[in-house]
Amino acid sequence: LQERLRCPLLWLVLLHCTDSFYVPGVAPINFHRNDPVEIKAVKLTSSRTQLPYEYYSLPFCQPSKITYKAENLGEVLRGDRIVNTPFQVSMNVEKKCEVLCNFPNKAVTLTVEQSRLVAERIREDYYVHLIADNLPVATRLEFYSSREEEEKKKEKDVQFEHGYRLGFMDGNKFYLHNHLSFILYYHREDVEESQEPTYRVVRFEVVPQSIKLEDLKADEKSMCTLPEATGSAPQEIDPSKENQLLFTYSVHWEESDIKWASRWDTYLTMSDVQIHWFSIINSVVVVFFLSGILSMIIIRTLRKDIANYNKEDDIEDTMEESGWKLVHGDVFRPPQYPMILSSLLGSGIQLFCMILIVIFVAMLGMLSPSSRGALMTTACFLFMFMGVFGGFFAGRLYRTLKGHRWKKGAFCTATLYPGVVFGICFVLNCFIWGKHSSGAVPFPTMVALLCMWFGISLPLVYLGYYFGFRKQPYDNPVRTNQIPRQIPEQRWYMNRFVGILMAGILPFGAMFIELFFIFSAIWENQFYYLFGFLFLVFIILVVSCSQISIVMVYFQLCAEDYRWWWRTFLVSGGSAFYVLIYAIFYFVNKLDIVEFIPSLLYFGYTALMVLSFWLLTGTIGFYAAYMFVRKIYAAVKID
Numbered sequence: 043l044q045e046r047l048r049c050p051l052l053w054l055v056l057l058h059c060t061d062s063f064y065v066p067g068v069a070p071i072n073f074h075r076n077d078p079v080e081i082k083a084v085k086l087t088s089s090r091t092q093l094p095y096e097y098y099s100l101p102f103c104q105p106s107k108i109t110y111k112a113e114n115l116g117e118v119l120r121g122d123r124i125v126n127t128p129f130q131v132s133m134n135v136e137k138k139c140e141v142l143c144n145f146p147n148k149a150v151t152l153t154v155e156q157s158r159l160v161a162e163r164i165r166e167d168y169y170v171h172l173i174a175d176n177l178p179v180a181t182r183l184e185f186y187s188s189r190e191e192e193e194k195k196k197e198k199d200v201q202f203e204h205g206y207r208l209g210f211m212d213g214n215k216f217y218l219h220n221h222l223s224f225i226l227y228y229h230r231e232d233v234e235e236s237q238e239p240t241y242r243v244v245r246f247e248v249v250p251q252s253i254k255l256e257d258l259k260a261d262e263k264s265m266c267t268l269p270e271a272t273g274s275a276p277q278e279i280d281p282s283k284e285n286q287l288l289f290t291y292s293v294h295w296e297e298s299d300i301k302w303a304s305r306w307d308t309y310l311t312m313s314d315v316q317i318h319w320f321s322i323i324n325s326v327v328v329v330f331f332l333s334g335i336l337s338m339i340i341i342r343t344l345r346k347d348i349a350n351y352n353k354e355d356d357i358e359d360t361m362e363e364s365g366w367k368l369v370h371g372d373v374f375r376p377p378q379y380p381m382i383l384s385s386l387l388g389s390g391i392q393l394f395c396m397i398l399i400v401i402f403v404a405m406l407g408m409l410s411p412s413s414r415g416a417l418m419t420t421a422c423f424l425f426m427f428m429g430v431f432g433g434f435f436a437g438r439l440y441r442t443l444k445g446h447r448w449k450k451g452a453f454c455t456a457t458l459y460p461g462v463v464f465g466i467c468f469v470l471n472c473f474i475w476g477k478h479s480s481g482a483v484p485f486p487t488m489v490a491l492l493c494m495w496f497g498i499s500l501p502l503v504y505l506g507y508y509f510g511f512r513k514q515p516y517d518n519p520v521r522t523n524q525i526p527r528q529i530p531e532q533r534w535y536m537n538r539f540v541g542i543l544m545a546g547i548l549p550f551g552a553m554f555i556e557l558f559f560i561f562s563a564i565w566e567n568q569f570y571y572l573f574g575f576l577f578l579v580f581i582i583l584v585v586s587c588s589q590i591s592i593v594m595v596y597f598q599l600c601a602e603d604y605r606w607w608w609r610t611f612l613v614s615g616g617s618a619f620y621v622l623i624y625a626i627f628y629f630v631n632k633l634d635i636v637e638f639i640p641s642l643l644y645f646g647y648t649a650l651m652v653l654s655f656w657l658l659t660g661t662i663g664f665y666a667a668y669m670f671v672r673k674i675y676a677a678v679k680i681d
Contacts, residue, residue: 082126091166092635094122122414128143129291139290157284206248218287221291254276321556332548332586388435389458393658394662404576429503441511453500467650543616565632614666618660
């Protein structure tokens with residue numbers, strides 16, 4: 043059995059090494075000719091407002107019965123509200139032009155209020171997202187990459203935009219895309235001659251058009267005739283009066299060589315993989331540079347220090363010298379607020395485990411974008427279940443820091459960071475509710491999240507904390523003196539804020555290019571799927587944070603300042619400060635957000651990201667520094 047299991051696992055690893063792949067996540071659906079292919083709507087989105095809306099928030103044609111698909115936690119949190127539409131599409135059956143609404147050739151009348159709403163959404167640059175057989179609709183964009191290439195070979199670069207634009211503006215006039223030309227690609231499956239051929243949908247494109255009511259000639263059978271491309275006028279929406287229009291669509295099928303397993307490649311191909319390689323090489327250089335500093339300065343200096351301190355005959359001279367050995371009696375003195383420190387570090391461990399597993403599983407292709415919301419659902423559940431590890435590490439550290447109230451400490455660990463996250467999200471949610479956006483988390487989902495927090499996470503944190511607190515505390519190699527040593531006056535560059543600026547720049551430099559793509563995925567409705575790169579960047583981040591933290595704590599102890607517990611945690615998270623600066627830069631230069639509530643959402647969620655990133659990097663740096671301090675003091679002889 044082991045041999046059987048080993049083989050597929052090896053294939054998975056080999057496949058990943060050769061090319062970024064994914065497990066499609068759902069079983070393929072085989073269609074026969076004339077089988078209905080259901081077109082569903084997901085939501086309306088805009089990178090200008092960051093507020094998703096459900097499809098029927100606008101006066102689109104509705105089917106006789108509206109049914110919403112049951113959704114997972116991730117889909118609800120993303121603002122997806124998947125619903126059926128009246129589009130009638132059959133496998134491999136062409137449709138020239140058909141009127142969408144039930145009336146054969148009677149125009150749809152938009153009231154003044156509806157017209158105003160449609161015009162507002164067009165002004166805010168909204169996109170409509172539809173799916174066919176779980177495949178999102180895309181708009182093809184063709185352009186020449188450069189003038190020279192245009193002359194050499196008349197080949198165009200093709201990129202795809204997710205969804206289609208609701209409409210467009212020309213001057214102060216609004217035009218609605220009321221005709222949709224669907225282009226669906228199918229792959230013919232190999233079957234025996236006697237069997238009916240089966241097809242699978244492998245691509246879903248749309249060409250949206252705006253065609254004036256008078257130019258769309260509709261008959262009694264709901265059929266319509268499209269005008270010549272040159273002679274048609276677009277369908278204007280005047281927000282100050284009622285508007286009459288027809289919603290129409292056409293369907294065109296094309297055969298494709300793309301296999302079903304590769305059908306998402308169109309959406310996931312990023313044209314700038316070279317930038318990612320540049321980012322990785324840049325990051326590796328940064329880490330080698332750090333390692334060089336570490337080995338040159340620290341290890342050589344340390345060996346010299348330890349050799350000097352351990353010379354039996356020179357003990358008296360050595361004691362007069364300054365350096366990190368002088369603070370041996372105070373270096374393990376418990377800091378102020380040990381409960382809060384251990385709680386924050388516990389949450390940091392929880393985040394670290396969650397992020398590591400999510401990125402690793404996604405890298406193996408298990409969290410395919412075809413399983414909508416899978417990434418967010420997995421992250422939420424993993425964070426809850428990782429509470430047991432967070433509790434264990436927090437409990438053990440709290441006992442090492444001479445803490446006694448373990449029950450209060452466990453409660454603090456389980457509620458401090460999640461409480462802040464829940465509080466900020468609740469306040470932001472109230473604003474989204476006020477805008478009637480589908481991005482607002484429904485009340486039942488909020489209750490379910492609270493039940494998960496208090497029913498799964500809290501008991502697991504208590505369980506981990508109990509065992510961590512009962513376990514032997516970390517073994518500190520030197521005893522702590524009764525009377526605290528006086529700390530000499532520190533130089534300006536030993537200031538905490540200067541330390542944060544110095545320590546944060548290298549880990550941030552190792553990851554900022556990847557950060558750009560992550561921001562684009564979150565704020566500009568892009569797919570992010572290069573988890574192989576992200577995993578490498580995460581490893582580099584862990585290594586660089588650990589190294590910079592060791593350098594900073596060594597300089598601090600050499601300056602005879604033994605208050606390193608809190609300082610190391612704060613300084614190691616210095617890259618979070620640069621993430622905040624970058625987020626502000628991205629907001630000003632890349633996004634076109636002008637209104638108050640979208641800006642509030644952006645900075646609210648950015649604050650959560652920065653807080654989580656600070657906890658993560660601070661925890662990595664703290665544990666690296668703690669291991670280093672224990673190691674160096676264990677290496678010197680102390681009377």
